[in-house]
Ligand SMILES: Nc1ncnc2c1ncn2[C@@H]1O[C@H](COP(=O)(O)OP(=O)(O)OP(=O)(O)O)[C@@H](O)[C@H]1O
């Protein structure tokens with residue numbers, strides 16, 4: 529299942545709540561964040577020479593390969609990426625297959641291969657003001673970034689890439705869910721559907 533949407537729209541929150549409802553043995557989240565290409569040797573500063581919001585910053589070929597392998601019931605060695613140092617670890621994480629794999633990331637629905645692999649496609653939607661505010665508090669608190677750096681990166685990279693690649697991919701979603709309000713009802717509907725392995729929940 530693909531879970532796309534703008535940065536800080538609430539994708540990871542939705543995916544981890546869904547995983548909690550389904551249980552770790554039944555469901556796992558494969559995050560696009562793992563697949564950043566290591567650009568630590570050229571990185572100068574937030575919002576400068578490296579654009580982490582462009583599809584070319586990510587190894588979608590490896591992510592597709594892993595999603596496919598997991599879908600066929602085999603484990604993969606998933607990369608480990610550190611946001612503070614912009615480095616891919618030399619270690620990997622053994623990711624075991626599950627009946628439900630959630631693909632979480634801004635550009636999942638922009639990638640034709642991942643889109644095709646997913647049997648359900650969701651887009652989490654939130655306004656630009658909401659996404660900026662959340663990103664500012666998360667990146668300064670959890671990712672060791674400065675407020676100036678977060679603002680510069682948002683204006684120069686996050687927003688233009690959102691408008692060019694993320695927002696247009698909304699059209700590929702089977703369902704758009706607001707990430708600004710509680711998504712309780714949609715979470716329980718999707719959990720029930722995924723447990724049964726049926727095709728699509730009703731909105732009733
Ligand atoms: N439905 C919601 N209502 C209120 N706050 C929310 C909701 N969903 C997420 N948040 C908050 O918004 C922030 C960003 O959420 P989250 O990390 O899930 O975004 P994301 O889409 O995964 O972002 P990114 O693409 O940058 O990884 C978090 O602080 C989270 O607690």
Ligand SMILES: [Mg+2]
Nearest residue numbers: 539540541632
């Ligand atoms: Mg996330």
